[in-house]
Amino acid sequence: MSGTFTDVLPPAVLSRHRDLLVAGPSRETVWPVPSRILASTVAPDDGLTAVTTRTAARTMVDRLVRDVPALARERTGVVDCTPSHDEVRASPRERYWSVPSPVDLTGTSMAVHDCMETLGEQGAGDRHLVFDSLSNLLMSTDSETVTRYAHQLLLLADATDAMSVFPIYTNVTDGTDFERLKHLFDGMIRVRRRDGTREVRCVGIAGAADGWVRLPDVGTAPGAEAD
Template identity: 85%
Template structure:
């Protein structure tokens, strides 16, 4: 069986399961599934707060605006936790915030809060969230701390129609850490590669397709790299 992500994860499922963990064996396997989820969730005039710990902030925003049709650049804010920041002026009016490193959890939480407030002040009611990968934080911080941190970020995005998407890469994430984190989320989308295409399986999401489903060819090959 094959289909598009909107066939597999319909809009009414996203209205009931707003905090999603997207899990796969590697970054290359998982992407671009998070952006396809957001494409199903983001409506015109919605906003998005992005936390990036690896991909350049400017590149991340460019790709999300490209891949999420309803998303406008002016409604997108980015918190940059990459080791080498883009040369972008740190100014809330530009919807860009930087923190010293991916493991500056307090700084990131404060920046996400400021990003959400800035989008609200410019008239954006529903503000979705994408955190590029919890695995990048888990490599340097214990899972209990990361779990509390992720829970705090999810609370910041707790709006009626907002969706939060948090990828995790199982090839670099301890099984115990993964089990601890997955209980924070309303549902999970598992991703794998088979014969050159991506397959997804929804876990704990009412109304979603059950079992492994192959994504259509265009979704299977687009956005294979996240850097």
């Protein structure tokens, strides 16, 4: 079966499922799908907090603004947890917060809270949340801790009636860890590649398309996956 992303997840369905786990075998397979979810959700006056543990903050923001048509750069904040700096830094005017390590979960939670508060003060409507990958955390922190942390971030986003999108890569994530985490979410989107084309399947999402759906329009621009 082939279709567009709105065929898979109509806006009315997305409005009832606000916390989504996006699971696939690798970063390269999963990467475009969170942006497509946000593109179907974000309204012109909404804001977005992006949390990155690997990709450079500027690259991640550029990518999201490019791929989510209604998203404005001035309503996009980023929490930079890449291990490229050695101190906490906050620049609300620039909507940028840095935390020295992706496993500084307390610092990251506080930064996400501050970012969402700042976006609200700057006039954003719903304030959505996207995390680059829970798998990056699971490689250095136990799953119980990561589960508590993800739950805390979901509560922050739920308080603003927003969409939360969390990718996970099954090629580097233990099956037990994956099972523990998936129960936090309203629903899950599985992603795979067949014959060079991405396919998605919705799990636990009432009203979504049944079975695997090919998404030929979910491509990756040349160089887009390079950090």
